[in-house]
Amino acid sequence: MFDCNLSFKREDLQAVFSFKIRGAYNKMSSLSPEDRARGVIACSSGNHAQGVALAANRLGCDAVIVMPTTAPSLKVDAVRQRGAEVVLHGESFDEAYRHALQLQADRGLTLVHPFDDPDVIAGQGTIGMEILRQHGNPIDAIFVAIGGGGLIAGIAAYVKQVRPGIKIIGVQHDESTAMADSLRAGHLVTLDEVGLFSDGTAVKRPGTETFRLAQEYVDDVIIVDTDETCAAIKDVFTDTRSLLEPAGALAIAGMKKYVQQTGAVDQTFVAIACGANMNFTRLRFVAERADYGEQREAIFAVTIPEQPGSFLRFCEVIGERDVTEFNYRISDSAEAHVFVGIAASSRHETIELADAFDEAGFDAIDLTSDELAKAHVRHLVGGKSTHASDEVLYRF
Numbered sequence: 001m002f003d004c005n006l007s008f009k010r011e012d013l014q015a016v017f018s019f020k021i022r023g024a025y026n027k028m029s030s031l032s033p034e035d036r037a038r039g040v041i042a043c044s045s046g047n048h049a050q051g052v053a054l055a056a057n058r059l060g061c062d063a064v065i066v067m068p069t070t071a072p073s074l075k076v077d078a079v080r081q082r083g084a085e086v087v088l089h090g091e092s093f094d095e096a097y098r099h100a101l102q103l104q105a106d107r108g109l110t111l112v113h114p115f116d117d118p119d120v121i122a123g124q125g126t127i128g129m130e131i132l133r134q135h136g137n138p139i140d141a142i143f144v145a146i147g148g149g150g151l152i153a154g155i156a157a158y159v160k161q162v163r164p165g166i167k168i169i170g171v172q173h174d175e176s177t178a179m180a181d182s183l184r185a186g187h188l189v190t191l192d193e194v195g196l197f198s199d200g201t202a203v204k205r206p207g208t209e210t211f212r213l214a215q216e217y218v219d220d221v222i223i224v225d226t227d228e229t230c231a232a233i234k235d236v237f238t239d240t241r242s243l244l245e246p247a248g249a250l251a252i253a254g255m256k257k258y259v260q261q262t263g264a265v266d267q268t269f270v271a272i273a274c275g276a277n278m279n280f281t282r283l284r285f286v287a288e289r290a291d292y293g294e295q296r297e298a299i300f301a302v303t304i305p306e307q308p309g310s311f312l313r314f315c316e317v318i319g320e321r322d323v324t325e326f327n328y329r330i331s332d333s334a335e336a337h338v339f340v341g342i343a344a345s346s347r348h349e350t351i352e353l354a355d356a357f358d359e360a361g362f363d364a365i366d367l368t369s370d371e372l373a374k375a376h377v378r379h380l381v382g383g384k385s386t387h388a389s390d391e392v393l394y395r396f
Helices: 020-029 032-037 047-059 073-079 091-109 117-132 150-162 178-185 209-216 224-241 246-262 280-291 310-318 348-361 371-375
Strands: 005-010 040-043 063-067 085-088 141-145 167-173 222-224 270-273 297-305 323-328 335-343 363-366
Touching: 005 117, 005 246, 020 047, 020 117, 040 091, 047 063, 047 335, 073 085, 073 224, 085 091, 085 117, 117 150, 117 209, 117 371, 141 150, 141 246, 141 280, 141 348, 150 209, 167 178, 167 246, 167 335, 178 209, 178 222, 209 363, 222 224, 224 246, 224 335, 246 270, 246 297, 280 297, 297 348, 297 371, 310 335, 348 363
Parallel strands: 005 270, 040 063, 063 085, 141 167, 141 270, 167 222
Antiparallel strands: 297 335, 297 363, 323 335
């Protein structure tokens, strides 16, 4: 796909299917026997929770995990199966975290923070050590997903000491950009809300220590959207037959975007495939949106005259291209409103299609980048019509 050497660091192959076991175990193994005997508490949407639960199981201590009510059931069940007590509270990580602090004070437990703790950060940093040991050739950049920042802080702090010439590039989802906004502002920024598609990185505020290290060692942060993330999940599946969760694929999506934007050639990049705790029911959404992320499908809302010959002219504009979706329902006697998906090889071809519709006299709106249209409108095409009576619905 690109004229570069691209490698994945496969943290999805860990026992808990993410890198989080590293930081959790490093922190908990360093606790005194007295602290471990009292038990630990953690807050997480899932991956850190599983890491703490497994570490507690191995170290023989009790663990209480506070998870938001929006956490995927796959992750909640996995934590319970490892013997930890699960407390569901709040709709976001921040709400769950506040409750965890209250429980910590009430029960006298030791907090294992998911990212803002030097021992946790150091545990995640072992990934950087392994990359340099396992990849002996020069590396131009390492791409790392960012939520609270523990993963990138640990990797960057290690790599920049040993091989400072390697760029450390963070990647965030466009619905959870707390670290990118903080770095841009020069101080910690708290988001009002975060999206939950990439639930593993849905953090409203980065950690104090992770932000400090990111300021010192991170070279850049790339923002990717849902479609680009889904396309990256598909890329990894094509290469490895493994399914990453959205947060786990962010680094790959950012690496692709960086190569496309910079035109990099013959460079060597490593991306951290950091998690694979994917709910099976989410696969349908990912598969549907992957083609958008690869810019292989264009979506248009087209208005055409409700008269003989209009549909023929519409088809002539599309030409030999494949129609991937066509939704239409009669609305009035003058105009027809069509929602259409058309196979396209690139964003440039989508622009050419828009121009072709305009030249043919059709009012067309390019919805390819419209989240509302892709997630909802395509399933709601229709409406009331005085011309629609005694309808029969056919489904193929």
